[in-house]
Amino acid sequence: MSFVNKFSLEGKIALVTGASYGIGFAIASAYAEAGATICFNDINQGLVNKGLAAYEEKGIKAHGYVCDVTDEEQVQALVAKIEAEVGVIDILVNNAGIIKRIPMIEMSAADFRKVVDVDLNAPFIVSKAVLPSMIKKGHGKIINICSMMSELGRETVSAYAAAKGGLKMLTRNICSEYGQYNIQCNGIGPGYIETPQTAPLRELQPDGSRHPFDQFICAKTPANRWLKTEELQGPAVFLASDASDAVNGHILYVDGGILAYIGKQPS
Ligand code: NAP
Ligand code: GCO
Numbered sequence: 442m443s444f445v446n447k448f449s450l451e452g453k454i455a456l457v458t459g460a461s462y463g464i465g466f467a468i469a470s471a472y473a474e475a476g477a478t479i480c481f482n483d484i485n486q487g488l489v490n491k492g493l494a495a496y497e498e499k500g501i502k503a504h505g506y507v508c509d510v511t512d513e514e515q516v517q518a519l520v521a522k523i524e525a526e527v528g529v530i531d532i533l534v535n536n537a538g539i540i541k542r543i544p545m546i547e548m549s550a551a552d553f554r555k556v557v558d559v560d561l562n563a564p565f566i567v568s569k570a571v572l573p574s575m576i577k578k579g580h581g582k583i584i585n586i587c588s589m590m591s592e593l594g595r596e597t598v599s600a601y602a603a604a605k606g607g608l609k610m611l612t613r614n615i616c617s618e619y620g621q622y623n624i625q626c627n628g629i630g631p632g633y634i635e636t637p638q639t640a641p642l643r644e645l646q647p648d649g650s651r652h653p654f655d656q657f658i659c660a661k662t663p664a665n666r667w668l669k670t671e672e673l674q675g676p677a678v679f680l681a682s683d684a685s686d687a688v689n690g691h692i693l694y695v696d697g698g699i700l701a702y703i704g705k706q707p708s
Contacts, residue, residue: 447684451476455681456523456530458482458510458567459537461492463636464586464670468534471674472681473501477532480523482508484537510537510563513570520570529574532582532681535564535608540638545599553600560604561611568615568626576622582681583626585612587692589699591630609692616690625689627680632696633658635667643667660705664697 450472457469460481469479479496481503483489489505496503504527508519523530539559541552564585575581590602591609608628615626633639642654659665676695679685694700 444684448678448682449476450532450678450682453477453531453681454480454523454528455532455534456480456482456520456567456571457534457536458563459484460534461488461505462495463638464631464634464673465534465536466492466495467670467674468536468677469503470496470499470501471678472532473499473503475678475682477681478527479503480506480527480530482506482510482519482537484509510535510567511558513566516563516566516570520567520574524574529578530571531575531578531580532584533567533571534584534586534677534681535567536586537563538586538638540598540601542597542641544597548600553603556600557604557607560601561607564608564611568611572615572619572624575624576619579623581619581622581624582685583612583615583624584677584680585609585626585628587612587628587630589630589632589694589696591628591692592694592700612692613690620689623686625680625686627685627688627690628692629673629676629680630692630694630696630700631668631673632662632694632699633667634673635669639667661702662697662699663702666697668695668697 455472455477457465459465460469461483473479486507489507493505506519508515568583585608587608588605591605594602612626612628644652676693
């Protein structure tokens with residue numbers, strides 16, 4: 442059997458959280474193309490409908506559910522429903538996330554907690570819900586969507602950086618605790634990706650010039666551009682497939698080289 446077959450997701454069931462659009466949608470679409478059955482959730486019915494229509498347009502039959510990933514009861518019910526209607530989840534992608542860009546001394550504790558709740562507590566809650574069946578099955582893949590902010594700080598994103606840094610360590614801990622059951626937990630650290638989440642950082646200025654943050658990010662990226670959601674598909678399929686069974690506790694940064702680069706030298 443060729444090693445290429447190890448990249449196939451044929452027969453696998455994947456749950457991608459918050460996957461109606463953006464990065465989650467691109468990853469789930471790639472999983473479908475690689476042969477997996479796709480389940481996704483989002484926070485309200487409107488988003489789930491939007492997601493279902495978008496998958497259908499690509500010829501993908503996806504199972505969509507409304508579920509708030511910060512609510513443990515809703516998550517337990519979601520996983521039980523998927524197991525009953527579709528089957529045991531082989532691949533979980535903790536993708537749902539939020540960001541609030543507020544200078545730290547102006548940020549309320551409630552806003553800080555909200556970000557940590559969605560970006561860190563929820564991956565704990567969803568992973569906890571899928572792990573027992575993965576342990577029973579003797580195999581499973583958990584992929585946490587981390588960030589540049591798992592490694593770097595910047596103005597206004599204290600809660601997001603704290604949560605995504607924590608998510609990196611949750612990834613390593615799930616690997617440490619459940620690797621013995623043939624479960625691999627890895628992270629993907631996307632660089633700056635063109636999605637609605639980053640749209641405010643790319644908005645044109647009133648005079649038609651580029652947003653200063655847009656120019657800043659391109660200068661910080663050796664690739665000299667924003668990345669596209671599709672560029673996360675190959676790495677996400679790899680980490681979900683048998684081809685990566687010996688890769689565990691790793692964060693794969695897909696960042697166009699940002700973390701390797703000291704920055705442009707002054708001319
Ligand atoms: P996004 O706007 O962060 O999309 C995430 C999805 O999750 C949205 O549909 C969102 O719904 C949903 N969601 C939010 N809270 C939820 C909850 N409590 N329960 C269930 N679903 C919830 O878009 P994205 O840019 O594609 O980001 C996806 C992930 O990648 C996030 O974890 C983000 O932090 C991470 N990331 C993004 C970038 C980037 O450059 N875009 C880079 C690195 C990492 P709403 O639309 O209602 O918010
Ligand atoms: C920001 C951005 C980021 C990115 C991403 C980087 O305000 O700096 O929104 O944090 O979305 O997570 O990897």
